[in-house]
Amino acid sequence: MSNGIPLAEALARYRPDAELGALPELTDADTLLNAHHPDHLRGSVVKLVVGANAGENCQRELANLLQSEAFIDEADLAGTPVTDIDVLVIGGGGAGCAAALMAAEKGARVLLATKLRLGDSNTVMAEGGIQAAIEPDDSVQRHIQDTLRGGHHAGDPALVSAMAGDGPEVLRWLIRQGMQFEQTPSGDLHTRRAGGMSTARLVHCRDYTGLEMMRVLREAVIQHRSIEVWEQSPAVELLSNETGQKCVGAVLTSLLDGQLRIVRTRSVILATGGLGRLHLNGFPTSNHLGATGDGLVLAYRIGARLRELDSFQYHPTGLLHPTHLAGKLVTEGVRAAGALLVNGVGHRFIDELLPRDIVCSAILRECAEGRGIRIDDQRVGVWLDTPRLERANPGLLEKQFPNLMTRTRVSGIDPRIEPLLVHPTLHYQNGGAVIDANGATTVPGLYAVGEVAGGIHGRNRIMGNALLEIISFGRRAGIAATANRDRGPKKVTLEHVNRLRRALTLADMPLTRRAPQVLPDYAAGGVWNR
Amino acid sequence: MSTSTNEGKQPDVTLTINGLAVKANEGMTLVEAAWHAGVPRVTSVGCMEGVCGSCRVMLRRGKEVTVDLACQTFVENDIEVVFLPPASAPRHHYEIDDFKDGWDIHARFHDIFPEASRCRHCHGCDNACPKGITVENGVALADAGRYREAGEAFFECIMCELCDVACPELIAPAHVGLFSRRITAHFHLRPPNLIHRLEELRQERQGATLKESDEE
DSSP: OOOEHHHHHHHHOOOOOOOOOOOOOOHHHHHHHHHHGGGTTTEEEEESSSSSSSSSSSEEHHHHHSSSEEEOHHHHHHHEEEEEEEEEEESSSSHHHHHHHHHHHHHHEEOOOSSTTTSSGGGGGGSSSSSSOOOOTTOOOHHHHHHHHHHHTOOHHHHOOOOOOHHHHOOOOOHHHHOOBBBBBTTOEEEETTOOOOSOOOSSTTTTTHHHHHHHHHHHHHHHHTTTEOOOOOOOEEEETSSSSSSEEEEEEEEETOOEEEEEEEEEOOOOOGGGGGGGGGOOOOOOOOOOOHHHHHHHHTTTOOOOOOOHHHHHHHSSSSSSGOOOOOOHHOOOOHHHHHHSSOOOOSTTOOOOOHHHHHHHHHHHTTTTTSSSSSSSEEEEEEEHHHSTTTTTTHHHHHHHHHHHHHHOTTTTTSSSEEEEEEEEEEEEOOOTOOOOOTTEEEEEOOOGOOOOSSSOTTTTTTHHHHHHHHHHHHHHHOOOOOOOOOBBHHHHHHHHHHHHHHHHEEEEEEOOOSSGGGOOTTTSSS | OOTEEEEETTTEEEEEETTEEEEOTTTOBHHHHHHHOOOOTOOOOOOOOSSOOOEEEEETTTTTTEEEEEGGGGGOOOOOEEEEEOOOOOOOOOOEEEEEEEHHHHHHHHOGGGGHHHHHOOHHHHOOOOOOHHHHHHHHOOOOOOTHHHHHTTTTOOOOOOOHHHHTOOOOOOHHHHHHHHHHHHHHHOOOOHHHHHHHHHHHHHHHHHHHHHHO
C-alpha cells in the first residue's frame, strides 16, 4: 500500500484546534463492513474439510492449524511420568484462575498448567472494565439485549442470559477475593457507558481493571492449598478414552526442559484464550505472546464442535507507532471520553463510538483510499486526536488514563501534544468452542471457558463483556467439572489423534504441518524444539 | 508483523544478552533484540506493554547494575542483559477466606509478614521497581495498619516481584502491597448500588421459588 499522505506532511498540517468539517453520514454499515472488514477480505475464509465443522467457513490461517497433525503419538507416551488429579485447568489467565478457585472451593484437587507465567494473559491488559447491570435504570434484561444486538444476533441467548444474570454476583465474588473498583463519593460502584451499551454499565478500576483483577486472582490461586500451579508448561495434546469419545487428561511439555508429562483427570477445563499471535491476514495484534489458538486446535482434534470461526474482532485503535508498541491498544475509553478520529486530510470520517467492527472498517477505508497518514510502505494509519481532547479537558489524560500515559512516556511520546497514529489491530476471537451454560463442550469431560469458548459475543463483542465472561463461565465450569465424580479414566489414549489423521489422509490433506503453535515463530528461537 | 522492525537496515548496536554477543537495531526493545538474534530460552515474555511483569532483566552498564522490564528497555551499546528466571514460590501464606473479623487483621498481618517490621530503609525495593512505586513507604504504611493507603501506594504494581528479590530482609513487598489492597476490598468495599441489585435478584429468585411451590 503506497498511497496516503506522508507523515511529515500530515504532521506539519496537523493542529489541535483545526476545523474538522462535517461528519459524513454513514449510509450503509453492511456495505462498509463487506468492503473493508478484514473478515471479508478475499481469500481470508476457506471451508473446513475434516472434523466436527467440516463444510463450514473458517479463517484460512486457523483452518491450517485445525487440520493438522499432532506433535506426539503413542510412542511418546511410553515411560512418560503420570500425574493424577481431579480437575486440570489449562491456561493461567482470568478464566483459568476463576475456574481453578471454584473447583478448589468445591473440594477438588486442582492442577493449573499455563504456557508462560501465571497471569500472562490478555486479562492483565484489559483496561476498560467489566459489565454488570447494577444501576437503578439498568436491568439484566437490557444487558442481554445489548450483548445480543452488539453481536449481530449471532450469540446464543441462553449463554448470554447466564452471563448477564451472573454479573452482580461476579462483582461480589471479585470483591470478596480482594479486587478494588472505582467508587463514587457516596460509595456506589462507578459506572461508565461505552460503545454498544444502552446505559452506564461498565465498572472499572481506572484504566487498570484487568491488571487489578489478574493480580488478585493470581495471588488467590498461588495462595490456595488445593491448587498446584505448573508454569512454562503448555499443553501439546489432550488425552481420550479407549473409544476417543471422552477427554480424560492432557499431555503437557515444559518450555524449560522439553520433558513431556501426562496428566490423568476426570475433567479438563480449557482456558487458553485467543489467537492474536497468529497475526491473521497479516495484522498486528494487541494480544500477549501466548495467544496462538492452542485451545481451539486441541478441542477440534478431540472432536469438539466450534463456532464463528470466520469472525474476529479488530480493535479500531491499535498503535502504529512507536514500532515496539505496534498493535498495542489505546483503550476505547479514550474515544468514550471524547477523542476523535481524524484522517490525513484533516477530516473526521466516522462516529467514533459506533460498534468496533464498523469503526475499524472505516479506518481501513480511509487508509485504502489514500486519506491515511503514511510512515512507510507498510504502515499507514489515522490520527487519534488526543491533543484536542486534552485542550478541551486539561489534565484528563493524566488523571483517567495513567496506563496510556506511562506507556507512551517510556517511548518519549506525549499524547497531550502529538496525536497518536492508530490502525486496527487483531484483538479478539469472537467465536470458539460450542459450550453449554456450564462451559461444557460437545466432548464429555472437556470444558472451555473464556476467549477459547464461543457463542456469547456472536460476531462482535462489546466492551466489558470479556472480563465478565471469563469470571462467569470460569466459575460455572469450575463447579460443573468438580461435580463429575466418576472413577476417572481406566486408560488414556491418543485415539482421537489417530481418528483425525485417518480423516486427513482420506481427504488427501497434507500431514506435514503440526499444531498447536505454542509460540509465534519470531519468538520461538531455541525454546521450543519441534 | 509487529516485530519486523527496520527490515533491511544494518544492525548497528552491539550488546550482550544471556552471555551471547548480539547485534540489534537502534530503537529495539531488549525483547525484540533477543528474538532478532535468536537468543535461546527467552520464554519469560508476556504482554510486551509493561503490565504483566514477566520479562524481568538484570542490566549491567560498566559498574552499575540495575533491574528493569525487557519490554520497556531499549538497546544500547555494550550493555549486558540477563533475563531473570521466574520468581520462586511465595514464602508468606494466607487465604483470604480464613479472615473472619476485620479487628484481627493487623495481628494477622504481623503473623503472616513478620519481616515487614524490620525494614532497614536501604531503598533496594524503591530502586528495583520498574514502575516507580514508593515501595518502602508502602510497606511502612502497611506495617502501621494503614492498609488503604498502603494499597494505594501499590496501585501500579504489576507483580514482577523485583522488589521481593531486592529486599535483604525478605519482606516480599509486592505481596505486602497486594495483601493491603485485597484486605481493603474484602472488608471495606460495600457498594450500595451493587448490594441493592443483589437483593432485588435474591427476592426475584425467592418469589419464583415460592410461586413454583404454590403451583405444586
